[in-house]
Amino acid sequence: MNNIQHMFKDKYLVDNLVKKIQAYEGKVVNIMEVCGTHTMSISRFGIRSILPKTIRLISGPGCPVCVTPSYYVKSAIELAQMKDTIITTFGDMMRIPYKGNSLLHEKALGRDIRIVYSPLDNIQIAQDNPDKKVIFLSVGFETTTPIIALSVIEAVEKRIDNYMLLTANKTMPQVMNLLSSDKEISIDGYIYPGHVSVIIGTELYDKIADKYSITGAIAGFEPVDILGAIYNIISNVNHKSMKVNNTYSRVVSSEGNMIAKAKIEEVFEHCDAIWRGIGCVSKSGLRLKDKYVKLDAWKAFRISENEQDYDPKGCRCGDILKGKCLPYECSLYGKLCTPENPVGSCMVSSEGTCSAYYKYI
């Protein structure tokens, strides 16, 4: 692995790509990176700081925690406050604020809330705590959902009856179509999500290119990957080509990962989903199939999923997630909303756009 890492950080390749990009003299090109990990990598490598002003990178809604609606956080807090529950979660969810509270705050008050590195860790936790209900905060896109599906399958096989999911999983195709058809955003090209593409393959992106005349490049997360994708996109725009380049072909195949897709298909079905700041996107969510209803925490605890989403006054996370404004165009950014005192989820999550911008000059 380290040889590949070195190759895609190679100074000669990086310098060459930077020179080619900096030599760009065409019209303004708006490129959206959809994936939160791309947002962070772009920030981490300082890529924005070397781009000419005519190449604009816009961050999209690819951060699974950022697009989770606020009522989900409220529900998670309520479940944590119940007797005999153990809430398990990915780390980023801990600090998401909800009306002055958060899971981190509840943990400090003594609620049993645990960070897991893998959804499969839930199986052991459930087995070690048979008298408690282990509720996993199931958020994520297609990259994460197959492993979550595996945890459900394993729980059923092992007859573990105290493991549940509070689902907020989402899929990319529907929101990609929504963004592509939004004239206000005016995207010329996409940096497509590398790890989501490992699972779903590349067909979606060819469809977007055909339907909306938007070019794109599927990219990994090393500097050569991202710079290469940017260079491909500006070249395609220059040549009026709608081609989609797979620059992450070392792990992304056109058909994706059939086994992972099958696991998602076995456990989940599509449903409408609320994306924070965007609203309801039809068929963009995943819920457990009836076969697995016993693991559905929404049903077991009779929690309503249709509550009014709460967004703090002045918070522009929604516009930022759609690429309609940049973090520093939000009046709260850097003043009332900081990493120490986040108002919205874009500032809390390690993949959030505002959190990433905070690392810039």
Place this chain on the structure above:
Amino acid sequence: MSSIITLAHGSGGKLTHNLIKNIFQKHLKNELLLEAGDSAVFGVDKGNLAFTTDSYVISPVFFRGGNIGKLAVCGTVNDLAVCGATPKYLSCGFIIEEGLKISDLEKIVEAMAKTAIESGVSIVTGDTKVVQKGCADKLFINTSGIGYIPSGVKYTTAGIKQGDKVIITGTMGDHGTAILLDREKIDVESSIVSDCATLNKMLNDVTKKFGSAIRIMRDPTRGGVATTLNELVSDNRFSIKLYEESLPIKNEVKGICEILGFDPLYMANEGKALIIVDSSKVDSVLIELREHNVGKEAEVIGEVIKSPVGKVYINTIVGGTRIIDMLVGDQLPRIC
């Protein structure tokens, strides 16, 4: 003797005294400790004293490359050494959760004794308390330390000048990565171990040889190099710029951090020092550091730049620049 620590061992009675005699005094033996007074009394050299304290709550207490006892002695010795002090005397206070195996306690105290001898310090006074199950995570240790600072040595940020160079004495992030693998039981095969080590002999040589060319030293423990450098620039007189290509990081640390979504700049180090040095002396300082086993991978990683706001920047391998900010809390693992 019982095989585990019970509340009775903390009562001050016979069990406590036996524990002190058979574990602490047996291994940490020195004249002052064996006097067993309520305080250790000793003379002082001329010049200034350095005094430091630290508490250790690490979990797990045994980790690849060390244990909580070794860590405690290294941490306190290093805190003294980076101030230019020659460490002399340590205290150690133990808060033990009932149920801890006595054999585990003995291994930890043995490690403290060995580390103390290697670094030339004596643990001269201590205290032991036992708490109920659940009130401490196996064992907490507090160590305080006293060292003597030669006259004329005073390391403060006021001495830092534009153009000074930033050195790190070895690879970054080893300890934090090793602990992460052990604590979270990450199923990855790795030879990474904690870099836990005392630095006083190396740093005392540097202090003696280079005088005021050494502006300040710090050990980048919790929060890593990024946090420590942010602390240095917090009075807003200057900034620090790092060079990403120059950062010495083991390939395994890079690989594990990449998979988990962590940045080695924020991972703890327990056997490394940051040194800010007059640029005219940087090559000589590097030669001196590399003569020592704990400094053989020392590298220049950045420089001090004039700036109206105190920030830490990094020139990335792409040729861009970004800020390295202080984290709000702990780093969190990536989701996807």
